[in-house]
Amino acid sequence: MFRYFLKEFLRSPWREPGPSEWNESMYDELLNEIGHIRINEKGRKGGILLCGPNQTGKSSLVNTVFTICNGRPANVSTAMFSQKSVTSNYLRLAAHGSLNNFIITDTKGLLEPKGSGLNVDDVLFSLRGNIKNGYKFEDHPIERENKDFFNASPKKEDESHCLVFIVGVDMLETFSMKYLNKIKEIVCDMQESGYPMVLILTKMDKHYPYLQTDITYMFKSSIVHEAVLKASKIFGIQERDIHPVVNFTQEIRLNKIKSIPVLLALRQILHYAEDRIHASN
Numbered sequence: 520m521f522r523y524f525l526k527e528f529l530r531s532p533w534r535e536p537g538p539s540e541w542n543e544s545m546y547d548e549l550l551n552e553i554g555h556i557r558i559n560e561k562g563r564k565g566g567i568l569l570c571g572p573n574q575t576g577k578s579s580l581v582n583t584v585f586t587i588c589n590g591r592p593a594n595v596s597t598a599m600f601s602q603k604s605v606t607s608n609y610l611r612l613a614a615h616g617s618l619n620n621f622i623i624t625d626t627k628g629l630l631e632p633k634g635s636g637l638n639v640d641d642v643l644f645s646l647r648g649n650i651k652n653g654y655k656f657e658d659h660p661i662e663r664e665n666k667d668f669f670n671a672s673p674k675k676e677d678e679s680h681c682l683v684f685i686v687g688v689d690m691l692e693t694f695s696m697k698y699l700n701k702i703k704e705i706v707c708d709m710q711e712s713g714y715p716m717v718l719i720l721t722k723m724d725k726h727y728p729y730l731q732t733d734i735t736y737m738f739k740s741s742i743v744h745e746a747v748l749k750a751s752k753i754f755g756i757q758e759r760d761i762h763p764v765v766n767f768t769q770e771i772r773l774n775k776i777k778s779i780p781v782l783l784a785l786r787q788i789l790h791y792a793e794d795r796i797h798a799s800n
């Protein structure tokens with residue numbers, strides 16, 4: 520046991536920054552850097568679409584990002600433990616406060632059985648801006664005849680530019696083939712249609728409880744690294760596009776240090792959104 524801890528302590532971080540670099544000035548620099556990402560010269564905002572199995576922390580991530588934007592706890596999307604899906608509507612939220620250069624969209628969770636939960640076709644409709652805010656997802660894709668919620672001629676600002684896939688680290692052990700096939704279908708759609716994709720692994724605090732004491736060990740821990748490598752193998756997504764995080768679910772005030780992994784993910788997501796907009800112009 521002692522040898523294990525010694526080895527962990529002496530090993531180099533598997534990703535930068537290592538624990539000694541995590542501090543409040545790093546948070547301030549990241550916030551400033553992200554706030555200055557100009558998605559394009561016409562002032563367009565980066566569109567971020569969240570998608571993933573139900574109960575993986577999608578809405579908690581939205582609240583975490585808005586907590587960072589507002590500098591205080593935010594509750595903009597209902598997040599809670601449930602046996603069923605909590606979010607069932609398409610919810611588009613424009614960031615304001617310290618960061619205002621993106622719009623984040625929360626969605627219904629994917630469910631394992633075929634024909635239930637978020638429909639895979641709705642992911643592309645969402646990215647292309649064909650779905651209007653407030654749409655209640657059905658188990659079948661949105662119908663073009665749905666006059667209230669199908670937007671046949673979306674404007675540029677209705678689009679999203681980067682798909683952010685959210686998976687709870689605790690799920691990695693239990694993914695069934697049926698589930699995996701649904702997810703791989705989405706990954707394939709993204710590759711074919713040229714949308715960038717980032718994977719966020721939530722609930723790292725449950726997987727590696729030491730992070731509750733010291734989150735700065737996130738990029739040093741071999742346990743976290745192994746989870747990232749495992750996710751990379753399962754989903755076929757590059758290691759650099761996978762971000763382990765801990766959402767704010769307990770804090771009664773903004774924790775700058777705990778925000779660092781979320782900010783590192785957000786920086787990459789907005790750069791990818793920028794690339795997508797340039798490529799599609």
Ligand SMILES: Nc1nc2c(ncn2[C@@H]2O[C@H](COP(=O)(O)OP(=O)(O)OP(=O)(O)O)[C@@H](O)[C@H]2O)c(=O)[nH]1
Pocket residue numbers: 572573574575576577578579580597598599600601603604605606607626627628629721722723724725764765766767768
């Ligand atoms: N420990 C821990 N719990 C988390 C984390 N993220 C989310 N949770 C918990 O996971 C549960 C589900 O969170 P939600 O944010 O509602 O998940 P969701 O993906 O939006 O769920 P649906 O809308 O039902 O698909 C809640 O009890 C959260 O408190 C995390 O990083 N760590």
Ligand SMILES: [Mg+2]
Pocket residue numbers: 577578579597598605606625626
């Ligand atoms: Mg939700």
